[in-house]
Amino acid sequence: MESGGLLLWALPSALLLALLLQLSPRLRFRAKVLSYCALCLMASALTAPACLLWNGGRTVENMRLVCLICLCPVHRIIKNVVRSFKYLYGLRFDVKGLEHFQVEGPCVIVSNHQSVLDMMGLMEILPDRCVQIGKRELLYFGSVGLIMYLGGVIFINRKSTSNAKSVMSGVGQAMTTDNVKVWIYPEGTRNGNGDLLPFKKGAFHLAIQTQVPVIPVVYSSFTTFYNPEKNLFTSGRIRVEVLPPIHTSGMTATDVTELCDTCYTTMRETFFRLSGTARRVNGSTPHLAQ
Numbered sequence: 029m030e031s032g033g034l035l036l037w038a039l040p041s042a043l044l045l046a047l048l049l050q051l052s053p054r055l056r057f058r059a060k061v062l063s064y065c066a067l068c069l070m071a072s073a074l075t076a077p078a079c080l081l082w083n084g085g086r087t088v089e090n091m092r093l094v095c096l097i098c099l100c101p102v103h104r105i106i107k108n109v110v111r112s113f114k115y116l117y118g119l120r121f122d123v124k125g126l127e128h129f130q131v132e133g134p135c136v137i138v139s140n141h142q143s144v145l146d147m148m149g150l151m152e153i154l155p156d157r158c159v160q161i162g163k164r165e166l167l168y169f170g171s172v173g174l175i176m177y178l179g180g181v182i183f184i185n186r187k188s189t190s191n192a193k194s195v196m197s198g199v200g201q202a203m204t205t206d207n208v209k210v211w212i213y214p215e216g217t218r219n220g221n222g223d224l225l226p227f228k229k230g231a232f233h234l235a236i237q238t239q240v241p242v243i244p245v246v247y248s249s250f251t252t253f254y255n256p257e258k259n260l261f262t263s264g265r266i267r268v269e270v271l272p273p274i275h276t277s278g279m280t281a282t283d284v285t286e287l288c289d290t291c292y293t294t295m296r297e298t299f300f301r302l303s304g305t306a307r308r309v310n311g312s313t314p315h316l317a318q
């Protein structure tokens with residue numbers, strides 16, 4: 029009797045929802061983004077206890093592809109869980125240049141940042157022993173914040189330059205002592221407008237202070253399949269290129285701006301080439317961070 033009543037309500041409600049989603053592109057877009065957020069929250073909630081139990085807390089080991097000592101799947105769990113999301117959303121990654129990650133010791137990886145979907149692109153190619161720099165607010169995203177914390181993400185307060193700088197100098201010390209790579213989004217925020225934002229200089233200060241190479245990574249534009257302004261979120265193919273390392277040995281603080289500009293110009297050229305878009309006519313001069 030009760031299950032019959034439930035069916036009586038559930039079926040028309042599901043049909044109505046399906047109809048609404050069909051009719052409203054905005055609603056359909058929002059539902060898809062919401063499903064991604066829910067998936068991340070759910071997957072993090074299920075994965076966090078495994079990471080906690082196995083590794084006993086916050087460690088970069090939680091992000092590793094495979095533990096060569098015990099071949100334990102928990103070590104690769106975060107990466108592999110996120111890598112599987114692409115099948116649900118019909119996304120494919122064509123990756124080139126992975127051999128450039130084969131540098132001895134630590135390095136600073138810089139890449140462009142377009143949307144929350146970047147987490148899939150990040151996990152697609154994330155090298156071993158690599159932590160990311162993230163804004164402090166992400167720590168409060170429920171279970172997603174917890175899984176980031178457990179995976180070793182370093183949180184900075186973007187509103188306080190001095191705080192961000194002191195956290196980054198701590199990162200520099202840890203990089204060399206613990207042989208850790210650091211992944212930074214130098215645009216400092218998401219940007220899906222089909223171009224790169226001016227780069228902040230933190231990543232380049234860090235690379236020069238620690239005398240480690242910078243490895244630029246470029247993802248092609250998402251605008252053909254993901255565009256919030258057009259309520260567009262379909263399947264798509266993303267081209268990814270890991271560029272050759274730029275060595276910083278011998279560079280000093282005075283070289284930061286030049287290093288930043290070189291990376292920006294190279295990454296912007298690569299971005300346009302991978303995205304199949306011409307350099308913009310308006311604002312064709314690369315606008316570099318001051």
Ligand SMILES: CCCCCCCCCCCCCCCCC(=O)SCCNC(=O)CCNC(=O)[C@H](O)C(C)(C)COP(=O)(O)OP(=O)(O)OC[C@H]1O[C@@H](n2cnc3c(N)ncnc32)[C@H](O)[C@@H]1OP(=O)(O)O
Pocket residue numbers: 068069071072075105106109110141147150160161162163166172175176179181184186187188189192193196197212213214215216217218228229230231233234318
């Ligand atoms: C199982 C399922 C799981 C599902 C979930 C999956 C989750 C998986 C985890 C993945 C986690 C990924 C996390 C990604 C998060 C992405 C982000 O949050 S992006 C936003 C945060 N990141 C950044 O902001 C990094 C880039 N920013 C910088 O580098 C900035 O420079 C800064 C250090 C933050 C400071 O910024 P700001 O305050 O705006 O100041 P600036 O203008 O940049 O600099 C002012 C001044 O200071 C100089 N300077 C900067 N840094 C340094 C330094 N380290 N040392 C010395 N001096 C520095 C800079 O040069 C400027 O001086 P100048 O004279 O003008 O040159």
Ligand SMILES: CCCCCCCC/C=C\CCCCCCCC(=O)OC[C@@H](O)COP(=O)(O)O
Pocket residue numbers: 064065066068069141143144145146147163166168169170171172216217218219
């Ligand atoms: C109990 C609290 C529940 C909170 C619910 C929050 C829902 C969000 C949950 C999941 C989203 C998954 C995304 C995973 C990682 C997102 C990383 C990211 O892309 O952060 C954005 C940041 O780089 C730049 O931020 P801004 O562009 O400056 O802004």
